[in-house]
Structure formats: structure tokens, C-alpha cells
Amino acid sequence: MGKLVTEMLKGTLEGIVLAILSIRPAYGYEITARLRDQGFADIAEGTIYALLVRFERRGLVDVTKVPSEKGPPRKVYSLNAHGREYLEEFWRTWSFLAERLEQLRKGGN
Amino acid sequence: MGKLVTEMLKGTLEGIVLAILSIRPAYGYEITARLRDQGFADIAEGTIYALLVRFERRGLVDVTKVPSEKGPPRKVYSLNAHGREYLEEFWRTWSFLAERLEQLRKGGN
DNA sequence: TTCGCTATTCGGCGTTGCTAAGTACTGGTA
DNA sequence: TACCAGTACTTAGCAACGCCGAATAGCGAA
Numbered sequence A, B: 001m002g003k004l005v006t007e008m009l010k011g012t013l014e015g016i017v018l019a020i021l022s023i024r025p026a027y028g029y030e031i032t033a034r035l036r037d038q039g040f041a042d043i044a045e046g047t048i049y050a051l052l053v054r055f056e057r058r059g060l061v062d063v064t065k066v067p068s069e070k071g072p073p074r075k076v077y078s079l080n081a082h083g084r085e086y087l088e089e090f091w092r093t094w095s096f097l098a099e100r101l102e103q104l105r106k107g108g109n
Numbered sequence C: 001t002t003c004g005c006t007a008t009t010c011g012g013c014g015t016t017g018c019t020a021a022g023t024a025c026t027g028g029t030a
Numbered sequence D: 001t002a003c004c005a006g007t008a009c010t011t012a013g014c015a016a017c018g019c020c021g022a023a024t025a026g027c028g029a030a
Helices: A003-009 A012-023 A028-037 A045-057 A081-105 B003-009 B012-023 B028-037 B045-058 B081-105
Strands: A061-068 A071-079 B061-068 B071-079
Touching: A003 A012, A003 B081, A012 A028, A012 A045, A012 A071, A012 A081, A012 B081, A028 A045, A028 A071, A045 A061, A045 A071, A071 A081, A081 B003, A081 B012, A081 B081, B003 B012, B012 B028, B012 B045, B012 B071, B012 B081, B028 B045, B028 B071, B045 B061, B045 B071, B071 B081
Parallel strands: none
Antiparallel strands: A061 A071, B061 B071
């Protein structure tokens, strides 16, 4: 795993982070840490921040700046209505892909 | 579906085509048609050809030119040992990703 | 001759994730 | 005091991938 997972993350990482935000609001550093805990050991921090900026620009999230006791202020992102809608579309697309692949794995149609 | 699936295909299309080739050898035009039948209506032909060239360059497939009754000769690709190995690694990576996503879909840990 | 289907190639584009470096704030330690 | 580690975010440049559009080529039918 390495290059392979990197390519697969294109398009899915977006959904992963959206799903994390759908549970409860979070900020970049926190999301990165949570991903590491869940086995995504090699996801680059910069990648997450760039992703969040994209979410904001596309209007999928709302942002609030919250002061931190130990460092610069946090930018807390929360999923808004548009974001939830988009997340559902993501799940539909994901399901489609996952089904095709599952079929292929079982000897192919 | 459209842009979303396009991004998700990055990295997975590779595995999909590898899996198709693992069933039996095939040529580009044929693969494209089979994909369309399986619901991937919007995969660009050029994409498949480029992918096959990449497979060849990486030594995952063997190639034979076979004359066609109705058009230019076909380049038939068959998975070799290296390709099968790589396909298995693909499945491992895919499983990892799919499990994480399934967990996230169910309320997320 | 022209059209349509088969079959492959090529150049340029946009999106994505990674790398690497930098900024900024806090608390602990030598 | 000076320095370092941890927290938190930003930015610029790169490589890989899939898409788009056009071109080439062979064959059979209208």
C-alpha cells in the first residue's frame, strides 16, 4: 500500500472527510489525527487542509474560528444542508462502484 | 453521477480493467463495450487505451496483435504473473478502503 | 463514394493527493 | 532568556489519472 491507495483516495477521501464532518463538526488538525487513528497512516496533512478549503469554496460547509489553548485559532468546519445532500450523492456513487467491484471480484459477470 | 464517479475511478478503474483481464484476455474496444454494458456508461474510450498502454509499460500484461474481420488489427492483452500479483494487491487495498467507508457509513466509529 | 462501425493513437486539460517549506501561537526546559 | 516540541494552518510546485476532441485506418453496406 502506498501509491495504490493514494490513487484510490482521489475522489473517496472527499467522501471520507465529509462523512466525518457529518458525525460532528471538526477542524483540520483533528480530522488528520482521527484519520491516522483509523488506519490512514500516510495521509498528508496538507491534503486535508486543501480539501477543507475546497469544501468551503463549494459551499458544503460552514466555518467558525475558535480560539485554541495551545496554538493558533482552529477553523471548525460543520456540514450544512448542501453538504449533506452532496454526501448522500457521494454514497450513491460509492455504492454503485462498490457493487460493480464486488461483482468483479466474484468471478466477474 | 458524473464528476463524482470520474474522480472515484482514479485508481479503481485500473483494478476494474485488471479484473476483467483476469477472467480472460481482451482488447481495448471490447473492454470499453463490456464496461458500458456493466453500467459504466460514461467511461471514455481513450482512457481505456491509455490505461492498457500503462499496463504494458509496467509489465503487467502480455500483448498479441490479432487480425480482425472488420477493422484494424486488435491488440489483445492478457494478464501475466506480475499482473495477477498486482491485482491481488489491488484487492487488498480496495478491501481496506471499502471497510473504512462501510464503517463510516454506519455512524462512524 | 459515402457512411457507419470497428479499432487504436495522440495532445492538451482539469482535478486530485503529495511534498516540502513556512508562519504562528503556546508551554516546558535547559 | 533562549530554544524546542506540539498544535494549527497556509502555500507553491509536482505527478498521476481520467476526460475531451481529433486523427488515422480498415472494412462492409447503401
